[in-house]
Amino acid sequence: MLCGGGVIGLSIAYQCAQHGWKVLVVDSMAMGQAASWAGAGILPAGATIAALDPLEQLRSLSHLLHRDWSKQLLVETGIDNEYRQCGGVYLARTAAERATLSANRMWWDEHGIRYESWSNDQLVARIASMESMARSTPNLQSWFCPDDCRLRNPSHLQALIQACEKRGVTLIEQARIDGFETSQNRIISAKCGSQEFRADRYCITSGAWASQLLGPLGIETGILPVRGQMVLYQLDKPAFTTVINDGHRYLVPRDDGHVLAGSCEEEVGFDATTTDSMIADLQSWAEALCPALTRANIKRTWAGLRPGSFDTFPYLGTLHPMENGFIASGHFRHGLHWSTATALLMYQWMNGDKTEIDLMPFRVQRGRSLGK
Numbered sequence: 001m002l003c004g005g006g007v008i009g010l011s012i013a014y015q016c017a018q019h020g021w022k023v024l025v026v027d028s029m030a031m032g033q034a035a036s037w038a039g040a041g042i043l044p045a046g047a048t049i050a051a052l053d054p055l056e057q058l059r060s061l062s063h064l065l066h067r068d069w070s071k072q073l074l075v076e077t078g079i080d081n082e083y084r085q086c087g088g089v090y091l092a093r094t095a096a097e098r099a100t101l102s103a104n105r106m107w108w109d110e111h112g113i114r115y116e117s118w119s120n121d122q123l124v125a126r127i128a129s130m131e132s133m134a135r136s137t138p139n140l141q142s143w144f145c146p147d148d149c150r151l152r153n154p155s156h157l158q159a160l161i162q163a164c165e166k167r168g169v170t171l172i173e174q175a176r177i178d179g180f181e182t183s184q185n186r187i188i189s190a191k192c193g194s195q196e197f198r199a200d201r202y203c204i205t206s207g208a209w210a211s212q213l214l215g216p217l218g219i220e221t222g223i224l225p226v227r228g229q230m231v232l233y234q235l236d237k238p239a240f241t242t243v244i245n246d247g248h249r250y251l252v253p254r255d256d257g258h259v260l261a262g263s264c265e266e267e268v269g270f271d272a273t274t275t276d277s278m279i280a281d282l283q284s285w286a287e288a289l290c291p292a293l294t295r296a297n298i299k300r301t302w303a304g305l306r307p308g309s310f311d312t313f314p315y316l317g318t319l320h321p322m323e324n325g326f327i328a329s330g331h332f333r334h335g336l337h338w339s340t341a342t343a344l345l346m347y348q349w350m351n352g353d354k355t356e357i358d359l360m361p362f363r364v365q366r367g368r369s370l371g372k
């Protein structure tokens with residue numbers, strides 16, 4: 001049973017159902033409507049040579065799997081999740097951004113991630129709408145990573161939901177798990193008001209809300225909600241196809257002319273509303289970077305709660321001391337990207353198999369003494 005039906009819960013369900021497991025996903029709202037819907041769908045390229053860093057291992061495995069998952073989901077559901085190898089541009093306009101990108105380049109070199117430097121002329125030739133910014137920014141640096149990808153997350157979630165249903169997964173919506181009955185280090189049932197759900201294994205996939213379910217089990221994690229806000233523009237036709245990264249902000253194009261402008265990191269508890277000041281800030285940044293957006297309609301604005309973790313690592317593994325309790329939560333800014341490897345690894349772990357990458361760095365007890 002998966003407690004939470006965002007991209008993480010649905011992906012694990014999809015993976016486990018492929019191996020003949022009887023899977024139940026329960027969500028307090030509708031499936032796939034929280035952070036996973038709110039995200040941008042950027043999939044930055046992963047290492048092409050063996051990485052020592054656990055997060056890089058997770059990213060590169062996910063990156064490899066996304067292409068196959070997207071093809072498979074299209075075959076099973078007919079839904080195109082707009083997975084595209086579109087490449088990503090990285091701009092550095094300030095001294096601090098140039099320093100960050102120097103460090104990024106070392107990382108890319110070490111991990112065999114392809115990149116190239118673009119002159120201002122090359123940038124303008126590829127993305128005409130950047131011309132005024134490129135011509136007016138002294139010491140602008142632009143780097144291009146051809147293996148960066150994107151997907152349209154609402155479509156990806158729809159595809160996952162349909163594919164899960166086709167594989168026999170039971171999806172229950174509007175049912176909030178409020179606790180667990182336990183006995184001798186085992187979870188006996190998940191409680192939902194007067195209802196209860198019984199399963200062999202229970203996996204917490206409730207994203208930013210994971211701590212609310214772990215607290216009653218006496219398990220602490222460093223998961224906290226981190227709000228991100230977004231502006232959705234609609235252009236008549238696509239102005240560019242690549243993802244544009246500018247510091248922590250980005251523009252993400254969709255095939256039909258929509259452009260997402262995001263985002264920010266705000267610690268405001270479980271408040272998932274937008275603020276006028278942040279939306280205005282995002283708009284003025286986006287429209288200065290890409291003046292074509294000043295003529296576009298703003299179709300919608302929204303905010304979502306990323307499941308942040310104190311060390312940016314997600315929690316993947318067993319909910320010790322609960323032998324049949326598991327967790328896959330805390331993917332922060334990368335849950336859409338890391339969902340495919342998470343699903344594979346959690347299936348392997350819960351099935352008692354050797355996992356493709358070591359889950360020790362992602363264990364729930366990290367940050368505490370090993371005796372605990």
Ligand SMILES: Cc1cc2nc3c(=O)[nH]c(=O)nc-3n(C[C@H](O)[C@H](O)[C@H](O)COP(=O)(O)OP(=O)(O)OC[C@H]3O[C@@H](n4cnc5c(N)ncnc54)[C@H](O)[C@@H]3O)c2cc1C
Binds near residue numbers: 008028040043229329
């Ligand atoms: C603005 C923004 C931009 C982002 N951009 C990107 C990006 O470009 N690339 C990327 O990889 N990631 C991105 N992310 C991060 C990504 O969206 C998240 O890491 C990912 O969606 C987390 O997935 P999840 O399934 O853990 O959480 P969620 O999608 O939040 O799902 C958790 C689910 O659990 C349910 N739930 C909670 N409590 C309970 C309970 N008690 N009982 C039952 N159900 C419960 C919720 O209703 C929810 O549906 C972005 C996020 C935001 C907000």
